[in-house]
Amino acid sequence: MTTAVIAFSGGLDTSFLVPYSREAYGVKRVITCTVNTGGFSPEEAEKIAARSREVGADKHLFVDGSQSYYDEIIQYMIFGNCTRDGYPLCVSSERPVIAKYALDACREEKADMFINGSTGAGNDQYRFDVATQVLGQGKVVGKSPIREFDITRAFSADYLRKHNISVTEKGTTYSYNVGLWGISIGGGETHKSDGLIPEEAWYSHPDPKATEGVLDITFEKGNPVSVNFEEQTTTGAVAIIRRITEIGNKFCIGRNYYLSTTSPGKKGRIAFESPAADILYEAHSRLEAIVMTQSQISGKRAIAEKFGEMLHEAKMYDPYMDDMKALMVSSQRRVTGTARVYLAQGMIKATTVTSPYDLLGVKGAVYGETSTAYTGADAAGSTLIHGFEQRLYYSLEKDKSRSMFIGIQGS
Structure with a gap:
């Protein structure tokens, strides 16, 4: 049977x-x-x-x-x-x-x-x-x-x-795919590159009374552990995502369209709603910016791009996925703190962050002011060394009238 x-x-x-x-x-x-x-x-x-x-x-x-x-x-x-x-x-x-x-x-x-x-x-x-x-x-x-x-x-x-x-x-x-991380909407106007689905076709609908709001999202080692909105606190990752989705929907956050080339080679287009992803990514990336070095940020960005590509394109069982996960876990060891996200209807207005690992507030590292860690002469010497190789290359250039970019012919 x-x-x-x-x-x-x-x-x-x-x-x-x-x-x-x-x-x-x-x-x-x-x-x-x-x-x-x-x-x-x-x-x-x-x-x-x-x-x-x-x-x-x-x-x-x-x-x-x-x-x-x-x-x-x-x-x-x-x-x-x-x-x-x-x-x-x-x-x-x-x-x-x-x-x-x-x-x-x-x-x-x-x-x-x-x-x-x-x-x-x-x-x-x-x-x-x-x-x-x-x-x-x-x-x-x-x-x-x-x-x-x-x-x-x-x-x-x-x-x-x-x-x-x-x-x-x-x-x-229309066809709807409803999940924790967002909703996709296919059919109707999404089949045309200039098509917009009508308001009633969206899965969720904004609250016209929601004009401004502030939520605090606390992270520990990259994971969201609490969200506070209007003096109500939610804990637990899944519950947090659901709560942020509910808040984001009221403010009409996360509506957009996505067009790409599918694995069979056809162009595909959908509408989607991703309020939790938009808000969490904004909060998380702003926190990362003050606690991670630039090499960590740019290096992880390349890994994350590959991770998203392989997940999207059905290569999720390749062992390299586990390798990338291990690196991303390691990268989050200092991503602890709180992001305050300011919302308005249809937009994230601003995000501020606090963290015990704040590199922006470290003594001697205040941007735009003199440093107690090195002298002005130290800084001047650093710039001299930084440009030395470029200076040597340009010294052998025969035509000094060429574009400032050595490899590009001026007009």
Whole structure:
């Protein structure tokens, strides 16, 4: 008997997969598995479970993967302030967590098939297929019916209606991926480079009364350990991210669009909401700026760029990921202190920081003033040595009228 586990969000695509997998693959027992990466409330979890029953699943599993998501992935993205061309990896970063727990469910339920809602156009197909290959080790077959049979959202909606399963109009136009680190919105106007989704298509909506606000975020060795807003303190990394998301949504922080080249070579574009990532990256990077040396900052930036690239492009099981994590952990040993973030509607106005490792306030290091650590003559000698090699090179230049940049011909 064929048993399949379906990665299930309750949206149009994954709802379609339940009845269609029986028809397409002859699946006898269908188990839906929802991995909560932090984006679903208890009420939403119950709605998803009800949806699973409505579409005819034999069993529904709900797994809380939010702490694992933070421990294995998000904390390292905070350490590195990781983005992919400005996009904080809201969706791509959570896929390994969803795949891990869904494949765990395959083993526990003795399922021989893992089904996901990936298309053939984007990067998710790589993330789920690679996870199935690495973690499944040939014992589980991965299937993506939407990719395999070129299924459109219109076809999925019609198919469900013909099977007397309800379909919401909003669900036919846009697809939503909701997680702890943010939300992505695909479909509709995002398919055009100049398209903007309407206000009602955004997942969250700002509070018009939220005009100004201040929150204090405390970090210990790079990890957020508390956030205080309006005299209310929240602790615990996952709870902190949820609280900052709630605050950021009120101020309309984190709305943006992302356009990139996908692994198959196609251009892809989405809208996304990332209030927690935007605020935490701002606070964390400002704290790093006063406690780390410039070599640490620039060196880690290069590592973080590679980390984000490999995570986004389905290379999350490469051992180099662990190597990069180790370096980023080491880089955070002095990233302890508090960042005060000032918010206004639609923007982060400013950020100030305090830390016991503050290099800006060290005696003798006040910027723009004389130093007690060295004399003016010491400074002059330092600049002479700094420019000495360039001076030697330029001394052999025949044409002194050339551009100030030696290798560029003047006009």
